[in-house]
Amino acid sequence: MHLIRDVLDNQLVDRNQRKMGKVDGIVIELRPGQPPRLAYLETGATALARRLHPRLYQWIFALERRWGKCELPYRIPWAKVRDTGIDVEIDVEAEQTPALDYERWLRNHVIKHIPGGK
Amino acid sequence: MKNFLLPGLLLGLTACGQTSQEKLTDALKTTRSWAATAQMVGEAWQQGNVPDRYTQQTLVKSQQEIDKSIQEINTKNRTLQNLKQTLQEMVTCVEQHDKEKITLSLQQIKLEQQQIEDWAKIQGEQS
Amino acid sequence: MSKILEIFLGIVTSIGGFLDVGAIATSAEAGSSFGFHLLWAIVLGTICVIFLVEMSGRLAAVSQHTLADAVRERFGFNFYVFPLIAEVIVDFLVLGAEIGGVCIALQLLTGIDLRWWALPVAFAIWLLLWKGTFGLIENGISLFGLVTLAFVVAIFKLRPDLPALTQSLLPSLPHQDTPHYLFIAVSILGALISPYLFYFYSSGAVEDKWDKSYLGVNRAVASLGMGFGSIVSIGVLIVAAQVLQPRGITVDSYEQAALMLTQPFGYWGFILFAVSLGIACFGAALEVTLDTAYIVAQALGWNWGENLHPREAARFSSIYTVFVFSATVLILIGLDPLQLTLFSMALTAVILPTVIVPFLVLMNDRKYVGDHKNGWISNGVVVFTTILAFVLAIVAIPLEIFGG
Structure with missing residues (x-):
């Protein structure tokens, strides 16, 4: 498997094929005396912003803190990865993860109140 | 990228300074186009091919555009003044739904178009 | 049987996708200002867009x-962010122009000033998307879109000079007003080769779960749909050249263009023009709105889909909601719809390379398209046209802005 080509920037889906973001970052753990270990996949605005520019990262971080949203990227342990075919499939329930924080907020605070949005 | 930008920019800048001659040519072209539009609208209206509201709006728009051109070249030329008057008459005809009276204006505007065209031709030869 | 139906529906919807405010406005402007001379640009643009649409389906x-x-996925987010932002900006202007086209059509028919229509039109677009029945409505609107064939019928009534027509298939420079000629050529190319079409078409194909067995359908839909669409564009150009140019009318505003069908068809010609413009622009406005939501959602991995209920795709629906209403600002502040159209089409030509270059790399990458890679002809045609459009745009846009 080619991490950058086959995993990074791929579509993340949960066990029910629900789209839950993209693989915005990959975390590798360096361990003394042992080979590096693939630890987490990251997803979320902060992970993405950090790749673009450090200042953008700081802004988004501060903004998210003010809104009380998860200011750190949501990390998914590599062990949860089921499949890396077309999409990267994770063994979780998307609705219960912070990955869909904004989705849930919009749904419950905005969309629901527009006629036909329930 | 740079290789394309530079000549493009240069060309753009040189075109920037429009001489009064070019201004006149442009203004006459616009005027002719809008006079022709007014004539076509008038004829179409007479034949019942376009609705009244649209006819009025387009005639008024022609007036405005021609006014703009006249101001741009700052002229008191007789033909252009006559043209404005003809357009005003046409608007009145449409308002009064007088499909016979507009024939006169249509003949008039045809004549004025010809005069503007001749004028533009002379200008073209001078430049 | 179902494949044949699919091809038919596909063709009908692609005609709808092809024809928009840009195609109609640029053709009308070209025909009225330069007669048949710019036909080559329509033909070149069509050939290129056929290849590109086929590629996105493949x-x-x-x-x-x-x-x-x-x-x-292939180039990473740090690259994709540039075409993404460019496309969103261009989509914004194009959507403004499409909404403007619908508003003008309504103004022509009712006499009520176009600015009053901007919000109701945006609301209608939004409602169709919000109700999640777009798939159904798309086909309906596209069927109505067939009224645009009136322009083709008009050609037969007007009997243009055939030798002059065939001559104009070869590019030539005019004797005067070269900068404006180039600007209109760029606008035509930008109007026909619209990037939103490729994003939109590929999204539709994924949503309909196309697999390799659809390659034939794809080829038929792309070539026939785009081909028919371009015949209508050619029709608009020829009618404008036959009716408006001899009278000395150059189209600076839609009111002037509205007259072009009254000569062949009388009163119905006026109605047909307004209805054609309105329907083509309305269909395109729906697509551009959806397209923007698609590319943002796909860039960030959100749920997306034309038939999803808003609660299943909250962020996706929020994007199109905000986008469609904010685009009306362009009309509400009183920008002239025709100038807006020409400008946004020319700008499209500027951003083309950022969309087309990565697209071509993908189409030659076995990891993505396997044995169905591009041949040298499709690569060649697309590269040639994109470079031509880009160079022309860089030269012609400053000339149009500063010179005119």
Whole structure:
């Protein structure tokens, strides 16, 4: 498997094929005396912003803190990865993860109140 | 990228300074186009091919555009003044739904178009 | 049987996708200002867009990726962010122009000033998307779109001079007003080769779960749909050249263009022009709105789909909601719809390379398209046209802005 080509920037889906973001970052753990270990996949605005520019990262971080949203990227342990075919499939329930924080907020605070949005 | 930008920019800048001659040519072209539009609208209206509201709006728009051109070249030329008057008459005809009276204006505007065209031709030869 | 129906529906909807405010406005302007001389630009643009649309369908069918997904995956987010932002900006202007086209059509028919129509039109677009029945309505609107064939019928009534027509298939420079000629050529290319079409088409193909068995359908839909669409564009150009140019009318505003069918068809010609413009622009406005939501959602991995209920795709629906209403600002502040159209089409030509270059790389990458790679002809045609459009745009846009 080619991490950058086959995993990074791929579509993340949960066990029910629900789209839950993209693989915005990959975390590798360096361990003394042992080979590096693939630890987490990251997803979320902060992970993405950090790749673009450090200042953008700081802004988004501060903004998210003010809104009380998860200011750190949501990390998914590599062990949860089921499949890396077309999409990267994770063994979780998307609705219960912070990955869909904004989705849930919009749904419950905005969309629901527009006629036909329930 | 740079290789394309530079000549493009240069060309753009040189075109920037429009001489009064070019201004006149442009203004006459616009005027002719809008006079022709007014004539076509008038004829179409007479034949019942376009609705009244649209006819009025387009005639008024022609007036405005021609006014703009006249101001741009700052002229008191007789033909252009006559043209404005003809357009005003046409608007009145449409308002009064007088499909016979507009024939006169249509003949008039045809004549004025010809005069503007001749004028533009002379200008073209001078430049 | 179902494949044949699919091809038919596909062709009908692609005609709808092809024809928009840009195609109609640029053709009318070209015909009225330069007679048949710019026909070559329509033909070249059509050939190029046929190749590109076929490619985006092939990419979706073979790799199961939409164009936006594939570009982000292959080149990374740090690259994709540029075409993404460029496309969103251009989509914004184009959507403004499409909404303007619908408003003008309504103004022509009712006499009520176009600015009053901007919000109701945006609301209608939004409602169709919000109700999630777009798939159904798309086909309906496209069927209505067939009224635009009136322009083709008009050609037969007007009997243009055939030798002059065939001559104009070869590019030539005019004797006067060269900068404006180039600007209109760029606008035509930008109007026909619209990037939103490729993103939109590939998204549709993924949503309809195309696989390799659809490659034939794809080829038929792309070539016939775009081909028919371009015949209508050619019709508009020829009618404008036959009716408006001899009278000395150059189209500076839609009111002037509205007269072009009254000569062949009388009162119905006026109605047909307004209805054609309105329907073509309305269909295109729906697509551009959806397209923007698609590319943003696909860039960030959100749920997306034309038939999803808003609660299943809250962020996706929020994007199109905000986008469609904010685009009306362009009309409400009183920008002239025709100038807005020409400008946004020319700008499209400027951003083309950022969309087309990664697209071409993907279409030659076995990891994505396997054995269904591009041949040298499709690569060649697309590269040639894109470079031509880009160079022309860089030269002609400053000339148009500063010189005119």
